[in-house]
């Protein structure tokens with residue numbers, strides 16, 4: 001499909017270039033032809049006048065007309081030949097332009113379409129990953145229902161167990177669809193997000209409040225300090241970002257561990273860090289964890305995490321939408337620290 005689009009675009013480039021080139025060539029050909037005709041006419045009139053004015057034009061005392069005029073008059077096909085040569089030259093120039101423009105157009109069409117192709121490949125990969133993730137819980141639900149329907153003497157207890165398991169699967173599906181929606185929302189162009197001057201402490205407090213029940217259940221202590229730092233950002237977006245980081249920190253920490261949120265200022269940025277004492281991330285996983293649907297094996301093998309590998313991809317998107325970045329430092333077995341760098345609020349950025 002990409003090849004077809006590339007050829008089509010090349011054809012359009014060629015059509016435009018060749019229309020301009022052929023139009024110019026026709027104008028030049030007409031101008032040259034008119035000029036040659038005018039030259040021939042003027043010279044003919046001049047010589048005829050001279051013949052009329054001077055009967056002795058060809059007398060031995062009068063110099064004969066210049067050689068080039070004589071050649072022209074003696075060989076009228078020379079003018080036609082000159083015109084033909086100009087047409088052939090213009091034709092050759094156009095053929096050259098056609099070849100060069102075709103080659104360059106093909107190259108340019110490839111360059112123009114490459115980002116679109118990359119985007120389409122990424123989108124296709126995303127759709128196939130999302131469908132795969134959706135299919136797994138749906139298949140398990142379907143087979144559980146089929147088995148139940150096939151059995152004739154089902155007890156109420158069995159029915160309750162089935163419903164309980166189904167609700168669990170439905171919850172997973174809901175989590176996945178919420179994450180997909182969230183990702184789509186933050187993939188929209190920046191202009192669609194309202195930015196304001198916000199106090200970072202308020203965002204941290206909101207995020208901590210949302211995660212507190214899970215942290216308490218797992219007996220993970222959450223610590224954060226107050227600060228006066230301000231950023232130019234979207235309150236909901238930044239809260240979502242911190243919720244993702246805190247949720248991971250709690251998810252991948254053992255019971256009794258501590259998770260700490262800190263904020264500090266550099267020259268032009270605010271650095272917000274979420275540090276945990278959890279399982280840490282293996283070196284080979286570090287470069288992939290921000291990719292969509294990536295889960296490290298250590299996370300995959302843990303039943304309690306229940307994630308789809310979308311959280312950090314969303315967090316990264318939110319940081320980028322704010323003109324910021326997100327980085328991670330981690331030591332397997334000791335813990336991880338995720339740092340978000342956001343532009344400091346300034347009057348100019350408001």
Ligand code: ADP
Nearest residue numbers: 248249252289295296299307308309310311312
């Ligand atoms: P998930 O929903 O699976 O947690 P994320 O995109 O949030 O998806 O994270 C991707 C992967 O990065 C996780 O599967 C996990 O392996 C790793 N990870 C993220 N945060 C942490 C953390 N605080 N400690 C250890 N591993 C983490």
